[in-house]
Amino acid sequence: MVGVSHILLALAAVTSAAPSASSGSTCKKVQHDFPKGTNKNDPRAEAVKQAYAREWHEYSKYAFPNDELLPLTHNYTDDLFGWGASVVDGIDTAIIMGLTDVVEQQLKHIASVDFTKSPDIVNFFDINIRYLGGLLSAYDLIKSGRFPNPYDEKLVEALLSQAKSLATAISPVFDTASGLPASTMNLSTGEIMKSTTAVNGTKYNSTNTAQAGTMILEYYRLSDLTGDESFRKNAQKAEKYLINPQPAPAFPGLVGTELNTETGKFITLDGGWEAGVDSFIEYLIKTYIYDPEDDMVEQLKDFWILTVESSKENIALSPYKRPELTFLSQLDENGTIMWSMDDYACFAGGNLLLGGAYLDRPDISELGVKVTDSCHWLYNTTVTGLGPSTIAWYNEHNRAYDKSYNKNATLRSYAAKYGYFIEDPSYRSYPEPLESIWYAYRITGDTRWQDYNWEIFQALNTTRSKSVPYAEITDVNAPYGGDLVNYVSSFYFAEVLKYLYLTFTEPDVVSLDDFVFNTECHPVLKKKAC
Ligand SMILES: *[C@@H]1O[C@H](CO)[C@@H](O)[C@H](O)[C@H]1NC(C)=O
Ligand SMILES: *[C@@H]1O[C@H](CO)[C@@H](O)[C@H](O)[C@H]1NC(C)=O
Ligand SMILES: *[C@@H]1O[C@H](CO)[C@@H](O)[C@H](O)[C@H]1NC(C)=O
Ligand SMILES: *[C@@H]1O[C@H](CO)[C@@H](O)[C@H](O)[C@H]1NC(C)=O
Ligand SMILES: *[C@@H]1O[C@H](CO)[C@@H](O)[C@H](O)[C@H]1NC(C)=O
Ligand SMILES: *[C@@H]1O[C@H](CO)[C@@H](O)[C@H](O)[C@H]1NC(C)=O
Ligand SMILES: *[C@@H]1O[C@H](CO)[C@@H](O)[C@H](O)[C@H]1NC(C)=O
Ligand SMILES: *[C@@H]1O[C@H](CO)[C@@H](O)[C@H](O)[C@H]1NC(C)=O
Numbered sequence: 001m002v003g004v005s006h007i008l009l010a011l012a013a014v015t016s017a018a019p020s021a022s023s024g025s026t027c028k029k030v031q032h033d034f035p036k037g038t039n040k041n042d043p044r045a046e047a048v049k050q051a052y053a054r055e056w057h058e059y060s061k062y063a064f065p066n067d068e069l070l071p072l073t074h075n076y077t078d079d080l081f082g083w084g085a086s087v088v089d090g091i092d093t094a095i096i097m098g099l100t101d102v103v104e105q106q107l108k109h110i111a112s113v114d115f116t117k118s119p120d121i122v123n124f125f126d127i128n129i130r131y132l133g134g135l136l137s138a139y140d141l142i143k144s145g146r147f148p149n150p151y152d153e154k155l156v157e158a159l160l161s162q163a164k165s166l167a168t169a170i171s172p173v174f175d176t177a178s179g180l181p182a183s184t185m186n187l188s189t190g191e192i193m194k195s196t197t198a199v200n201g202t203k204y205n206s207t208n209t210a211q212a213g214t215m216i217l218e219y220y221r222l223s224d225l226t227g228d229e230s231f232r233k234n235a236q237k238a239e240k241y242l243i244n245p246q247p248a249p250a251f252p253g254l255v256g257t258e259l260n261t262e263t264g265k266f267i268t269l270d271g272g273w274e275a276g277v278d279s280f281i282e283y284l285i286k287t288y289i290y291d292p293e294d295d296m297v298e299q300l301k302d303f304w305i306l307t308v309e310s311s312k313e314n315i316a317l318s319p320y321k322r323p324e325l326t327f328l329s330q331l332d333e334n335g336t337i338m339w340s341m342d343d344y345a346c347f348a349g350g351n352l353l354l355g356g357a358y359l360d361r362p363d364i365s366e367l368g369v370k371v372t373d374s375c376h377w378l379y380n381t382t383v384t385g386l387g388p389s390t391i392a393w394y395n396e397h398n399r400a401y402d403k404s405y406n407k408n409a410t411l412r413s414y415a416a417k418y419g420y421f422i423e424d425p426s427y428r429s430y431p432e433p434l435e436s437i438w439y440a441y442r443i444t445g446d447t448r449w450q451d452y453n454w455e456i457f458q459a460l461n462t463t464r465s466k467s468v469p470y471a472e473i474t475d476v477n478a479p480y481g482g483d484l485v486n487y488v489s490s491f492y493f494a495e496v497l498k499y500l501y502l503t504f505t506e507p508d509v510v511s512l513d514d515f516v517f518n519t520e521c522h523p524v525l526k527k528k529a530c
Contacts, residue, residue, distance in 0.1 A: 027530045030357040032445030034507045045504035072486040081118040088134040090493030111158035115166040128215045129520040135163040137522035178264035179237040213280030243303040250335025253307035269335035273345040279519035285355040291527040319393035322419035326370040338401040340392035346375035346432035350439030372436040382476040385459030389424035425475045431495035438499045453503040495521035
């Protein structure tokens with residue numbers, strides 16, 4: 001393994017030394033050149049908008065202004081610090097859809113919240129991706145002048161002042177020995193709550209890679225909009241540990257999930273594109289696209305290329321005798337390939353397509369298409385048309401990571417039919433395949449991707465027969481999804497409905513040439529738009 005790592009590092013050094021096609025150009029276009037009038041008045045966009053209006057109505061009736069709707073019991077839960085997560089996460093989607101009455105209600109609520117107080121211990125990651133992302137995106141979209149804006153100017157300005165006040169209130173998380181942000185804190189005392197991970201019998205104060213490496217895009221935007229550089233500096237300091245990983249990961253660029261917040265060192269080797277690492281990789285290339293002239297982003301882009309090339313070499317794998325499928329495997333805590341993948345990793349297809357287009361790397365785009373097609377396959381081959389939380393497969397020697405799977409006749413026959421088998425059959429409103437399919441559509445212009453997202457939207461609607469459409473379900477292979485889950489995640493408003501809507505609306509609505517999306521599907525304007 002060590003020998004392989006050195007060869008790959010050498011290759012990566014050669015690649016990153018080559019001049020990038022986009023350096024110097026701040027206006028590199030990535031979207032397909034669509035003919036004028038494409039998707040004009042497409043009824044599928046209207047159907048998605050109706051789905052938002054319907055679900056917002058339910059949320060307003062039973063849950064506003066609490067965090068999330070419990071659709072089966074007509075109640076709510078405040079599991080995201082009690083500030084109205086569905087409002088802040090969902091406002092930019094309503095802005096894009098032109099639902100101005102809904103947006104007015106949302107703006108009024110947001111201006112009234114005290115984001116410096118919470119009855120609960122708050123989580124840094126959710127604050128960044130849902131709340132900060134939602135506030136900055138709503139601000140940028142309204143200020144861009146591209147959407148209807150009948151709103152009170154004071155309420156619009158409050159979006160930015162609330163973002164700054166929230167980011168300032170949470171900033172004590174960076175007061176660790178290393179500068180890596182702690183994952184949780186008590187807002188009223190500023191006290192960091194240490195989370196710990198035990199490795200080889202020793203407990204470490206820890207955070208994970210996604211937590212430490214996901215705020216950089218939001219913080220760059222916040223610093224650029226407010227002129228306060230402290231946000232950018234904190235993000236850069238944390239990011240340095242991630243792109244200079246110590247000790248070396250199992251494969252170059254494929255860093256593990258857990259870090260010691262005292263030393264900045266990695267304590268596990270469980271790399272891949274799955275939960276815990278995912279949006280760290282995602283933001284390497286997105287921050288570069290956000291501001292290609294920034295001092296640090298060249299290093300981020302180079303690390304992204306290293307991660308991608310190493311993924312191709314080591315973990316982009318086809319199941320036994322199924323060369324048409326390509327999955328990205330996760331690694332276990334010791335860096336061993338597991339021949340399994342979670343739904344979260346399905347974001348990779350879109351991220352590879354975006355980076356491949358921006359950097360003029362058709363080989364990377366090709367991997368993006370393969371991964372997106374394989375994730376679509378996971379949806380296309382179930383009873384409900386929705387995809388499972390986790391899958392696994394038999395490797396090139398027809399063996400699984402978990403030895404008990406090798407003799408399991410049920411799994412063997414499922415894999416013989418479909419190439420993979422299901423480890424966790426639940427579907428929790430996952431946006432990632434919709435996301436990658438949307439990127440594939442906007443970047444290639446091929447309408448087959450629109451067809452796929454429409455099929456998934458129709459599949460989401462099949463639970464209507466149980467009187468709650470678009471519900472989360474426990475089993476993608478049971479009729480109507482098995483049991484319904486009593487929960488509407490705020491990212492149903494933020495991500496699921498936004499990626500769907502943008503798939504069917506005109507391609508210049510939130511163009512990828514002008515906006516960069518955070519990991520919760522909140523678009524912010526590029527520092528210099530095209
Ligand atoms: C609704 O949820 C609240 C907060 O959890 C709880 O106090 C209340 O009892 C619930 N109401 C019903 C009817 O379940
Ligand atoms: C935050 O700290 C204060 C003061 O110690 C304490 O009263 C409060 O319960 C803490 N909040 C939470 C959610 O634990
Ligand atoms: C973890 O954090 C706690 C609280 O700040 C501290 O007392 C402890 O020494 C830290 N542990 C290590 C191993 O550094
Ligand atoms: C845990 O033990 C393994 C095997 O000895 C070693 O390779 C690894 O570095 C250890 N991890 C930590 C965080 O000490
Ligand atoms: C990782 O290695 C350690 C030390 O050799 C071992 O105790 C542990 O079981 C391994 N973990 C897995 C998932 O194989
Ligand atoms: C699978 O894809 C085909 C072709 O796009 C489509 O006709 C079919 O309805 C899909 N099946 C499911 C379950 O989504
Ligand atoms: C085979 O796998 C299925 C699905 O995970 C499981 O329900 C079943 O118990 C397994 N069968 C055996 C014999 O282990
Ligand atoms: C959802 O299902 C209902 C009932 O079957 C149907 O009337 C409606 O047209 C469906 N919506 C979409 C967008 O397919």
